[in-house]
Amino acid sequence: MSALLQAEGLSKSFGGVEAVRGVSFELDAGRILAMIGPNGAGKSTCFNMLNGQITPDAGRVRLGGIDITGLGPAAVWRLGVGRTFQITATFASMKVRENVQVALLSFRRRAFSFRGFAGAACRGEADRLLALTGLADQADRPCGELAYGDLKRLELAVALANNPRLLLMDEPTAGMAARERAALMRLAAAVAREKNVAVLFTEHDMDVVFEHADAVMVLDRGERIAFGTPQEVRRDPRVRAVYLGEGFLYDARHREEKPA
Numbered sequence: 001m002s003a004l005l006q007a008e009g010l011s012k013s014f015g016g017v018e019a020v021r022g023v024s025f026e027l028d029a030g031r032i033l034a035m036i037g038p039n040g041a042g043k044s045t046c047f048n049m050l051n052g053q054i055t056p057d058a059g060r061v062r063l064g065g066i067d068i069t070g071l072g073p074a075a076v077w078r079l080g081v082g083r084t085f086q087i088t089a090t091f092a093s094m095k096v097r098e099n100v101q102v103a104l105l106s107f108r109r110r111a112f113s114f115r116g117f118a119g120a121a122c123r124g125e126a127d128r129l130l131a132l133t134g135l136a137d138q139a140d141r142p143c144g145e146l147a148y149g150d151l152k153r154l155e156l157a158v159a160l161a162n163n164p165r166l167l168l169m170d171e172p173t174a175g176m177a178a179r180e181r182a183a184l185m186r187l188a189a190a191v192a193r194e195k196n197v198a199v200l201f202t203e204h205d206m207d208v209v210f211e212h213a214d215a216v217m218v219l220d221r222g223e224r225i226a227f228g229t230p231q232e233v234r235r236d237p238r239v240r241a242v243y244l245g246e247g248f249l250y251d252a253r254h255r256e257e258k259p260a
């Protein structure tokens with residue numbers, strides 16, 4: 001059986017800059033893939049080609065065997081690609097539950113009005129998503145009052161509203177304290193397994209990457225330079241060269257990797 005997500009030879013240039021060059025990879029349902037690389041490696045451009053924000057110059061993207069290359073973000077979202085953003089994207093004045101309801105209504109193409117928000121629409125389903133993401137007891141609070149970690153959970157609940165088969169998470173733990181980071185990624189991993197959702201995330205925190213990803217893809221200057229299990233990638237000489245001098249290969253959790 002073919003993989004849920006198949007990216008084949010993706011390329012994109014901006015003027016003279018080749019942001020992504022011939023990147024291919026596959027991702028199965030229920031698996032978690034981290035995409036890492038130094039600043040400017042092409043991670044965001046790759047992400048944007050997967051969710052339809054950018055049309056590749058070359059290459060194809062297939063989801064469940066269907067070619068989605070060149071479709072816009074709304075069409076890609078409808079086909080089952082959810083996305084969380086680096087900057088939290090919720091409506092501050094609305095309640096937590098209402099934010100999820102709006103996402104659910106939007107997916108069902110049902111009309112809603114901000115002034116006369118019905119309150120009852122999709123309420124049960126919204127509450128199920130809030131329970132799944134550990135926010136049941138915050139459902140009636142305005143989003144503007146939430147702690148940052150809870151806002152990120154809410155983003156995850158909103159991203160799950162279209163029942164995605166693939167979830168794209170752009171630096172999901174940016175700005176969070178270490179304990180919160182681990183909790184959010186444990187949650188994302190649990191959701192991936194429970195709902196058989198494939199997760200692709202970009203991340204600068206290597207502890208998060210090595211602890212939560214099933215596989216890691218490394219980009220450098222637009223090219224894929226490594227793909228494998230966290231252990232394989234950590235040992236890869238090209239990856240080591242790219243990250244030379246950065247502590248992540250030798251951090252406290254992987255003492256066995258520390259050079260003598």
Ligand SMILES: Nc1ncnc2c1ncn2[C@@H]1O[C@H](COP(=O)(O)OP(=O)(O)OP(=O)(O)O)[C@@H](O)[C@H]1O
Pocket residue numbers: 014015017018019037038039040041042043044045046
């Ligand atoms: N819209 C754009 N116009 C011009 N150049 C761009 C555009 N988007 C990206 N680039 C360039 O393409 C290259 C790859 O950028 P991209 O943002 O994809 O990298 P990244 O790995 O996500 O970086 P970071 O970790 O800093 O977010 C960079 O050289 C960047 O300057």
